[in-house]
Amino acid sequence: MTKPLRVALAGLGTVGGGVIRLIGANGALIARRAGRPIEIVAISARDRAKDRGVDISRFEWVDDTNALAHHEDADVVVELVGGSDGPALALARATLANGKSLVTANKAMLAHHGLELARAAEAAKVALKFEAAVAGGIPVIKGLREGAAANEIARVYGILNGTCNFILTKMEEEGRDFAEVLAEAQALGFAEADPSFDIDGVDAAHKLSILASLAFGTRPAFADVATDGIRHLLAADIAEAAALGYRIRLLGIAEDNAGGLFQRVHPHLVPTSHPLAHVTGATNAVVAEGNFVGRLLFQGAGAGDGPTASAVVADLIDIARGEFGPAYAMPVDALATPTPADTGERRGRAYVRFTVADKVGVLAEIAAAMRDAGVSIESLMQRGAMADGTVLVAIVTHEGPERSVAQALEKLRGSQSLAGQPMWMHILA
């Protein structure tokens, strides 16, 4: 057996602990599969004394995390520090500049600085790998970069945030409202104390920008992802959707739209006949639609120490085997600069829910706004009064350009009849 792949591990949170446990438990099997052992030679984190439920005394401790980039015994640095900039970015830059490979689970850093890092890895002829950055343990980076590589991809989309899917399926199963379920998820540790990165769709947008780059051969364009979350969803929306044959999922979608790149994270109505409608709890799932392979689905645990560590170590195995290449499937200079698609031209069906005052003329006002904007209504449901006396009106539109719906909503903005913002969701086709 040849010499081990030597790993310096930065960050000992949940995932870092998982990586240590995984290599401890499966080390012999990994050595057989990789053709050489994978060994952790040094570790670093903020607090050495913290009890992580894993023995770290056998590893060399390095106080200055950034020093791992210069550690003479390390071939690879695993960055699990987190954060788009700051220490994580400094470590990543220094690691690649020093000619060491980098494995990271840091989607925020990749969304903002992935291209720079990929260029640095290319210059140094080392690996930059990030399977764990998207959809936890699911090998979807590999699935797009390699498994579906023969295909022109029309669309890649999926459930990319386990916290949101946990909340949505809990709301669905128990008929409860968002705020209540979020509080419970926070108490259980499924949601962060500051949950906005998850529930406002930012985390999913980070991941989507990575998937889009791989799927379309374009530079990551996180700034172009139109992002919305699940904060304003009512239990009543889920009930209406169910009555219509849909479940609500927060989807990240990237598609080639008439030569433009469309990227959006938004709650969607998913038909119950679609596999994503059956993805419940913290599970993630990604669909890629290729012009020869058709629809591919990858599903599994989207977070957690075990699954995420599995993805990190899969990257290390690729590196140990010498089976790696450009981070974004092709050299940075071969990546196209994407033109954002004109969302207004995008056609689809939509669900729009209004919370309105219970008085004469409200329906007529909404219907007139829709008509004036050229929105054709497929169905309209009005349910009895809520506890606060307001009434819900839920509309499903026929297929049409998104611009028309936006115009109708613009027209209704500030109307005395509306109590709060309308909820606009897209229907997955």
Next chain:
Amino acid sequence: MTKPLRVALAGLGTVGGGVIRLIGANGALIARRAGRPIEIVAISARDRAKDRGVDISRFEWVDDTNALAHHEDADVVVELVGGSDGPALALARATLANGKSLVTANKAMLAHHGLELARAAEAAKVALKFEAAVAGGIPVIKGLREGAAANEIARVYGILNGTCNFILTKMEEEGRDFAEVLAEAQALGFAEADPSFDIDGVDAAHKLSILASLAFGTRPAFADVATDGIRHLLAADIAEAAALGYRIRLLGIAEDNAGGLFQRVHPHLVPTSHPLAHVTGATNAVVAEGNFVGRLLFQGAGAGDGPTASAVVADLIDIARGEFGPAYAMPVDALATPTPADTGERRGRAYVRFTVADKVGVLAEIAAAMRDAGVSIESLMQRGAMADGTVLVAIVTHEGPERSVAQALEKLRGSQSLAGQPMWMHILA
């Protein structure tokens, strides 16, 4: 851009035509992704004149398929001839012996000769790749070999034969019997004129032996796969299963059973809460359960020219990139020789359906046989008489060793009360 990867293509059936079309349609994109073009330089098949709906005039035609192995312009041979031995095997051996890489979709050849070919590829330091041999376009070989490589796999299982799943879901949706649906599938071209490889589970067994090798680091052991098909399934079985909350799927399952390797292809009752219960039509799906990643699901088109060509070309892209290694994830000498598991000791719940004469004492005879073998009955349903006057008795057992069920059935063998063989299915846990 560096020099192209030059491909010699043997076999121009559905998949061969798909490979030509795919490279024609997506060639520029593939060149960007692979870092170099992939070019077909020579082709061979039995009949040059046959209309394949694809222009083959621009490729060099070689009459003697075996000569592709010696073609001086080819770096890789793609073998799509088919058949476990004969011309396909001769070509595969000659290709590797000549120091060229081999890509094949031939599960039968791999099931019987995969180890020999892997050894030859290792000796020649070339690639042997076979993504298209299992589950069509789904990158499940890569998923196991690389994506889940950090995990000890407890179990790998799935829907590996699209023809059977097409027939089963058709029976399910339309309440029709097997023979009738098979005839229709044959008329539509979804099933072969001689369908036994598909419907008796042999094709799935070929594929399972490949998955098991990758999952468990063992030599392929096709001869140890216990194989049964769907030929004896009745519409009534599907109805009974549905009433109990299950759907029937032909599953290939490989698991580590107390250090022994268990491999079986058999119709199973799959709980409707399990994602495989929702896989319909010719779709394939594979589940791998890892000790860190948990349950991974890969789903997509299991056959057809486009999806299978997608997998073939994905292999070519890996080769063009230089991102490949041992065919079975580790060198042949590192693969363990598996010990077949003692199936009798395997515990589970079972469904057993008897077709019995409508007379006094039959139930008592069945119940006594079960009792004497120590089989504990969870539920028993007897439905009214069939058209031929026989009666169906369907039993679901509590969890217990498979040996007990086998003993009970042995005891009942030749009983005057039974009309035909009992149908024994396992319940997926």
